[in-house]
Amino acid sequence: MDKQDFVSLVQDFMDMNLTESALSTPLVELDGWDSLHAVRLLSELEAKTGRTVSIPAFLQANTLNDIHQLAS
Structure with a gap:
């Protein structure tokens, strides 16, 4: 999955306006991000x-870019 596809997926999934530059924003700083969103995004x-994404690695992700790398 390339970055633009990932951004589109997260935008649709989280119903938020997201740019590729936001991929480096810490997850805790994203409006609306919580553990439920994390679990749903993983699924x-x-x-x-x-592909299966490692749950321990996913939980260690600090940014959406980290999550994208796990899913690529």
Whole structure:
């Protein structure tokens, strides 16, 4: 999944305006981001990519860019 596809997925999923530059923003600074969004995004990424994402690695992610790298 390239970055633009990832940004589009997160925008649709979180119903927020997101740019590629926001991928480096710490997750705790993203409006509306919480643990429920994290779990739902993990599930959605696995469904869209057909790949399993390591839960421990996912939980260590600090930015959306970190999550994108895990899903790529």
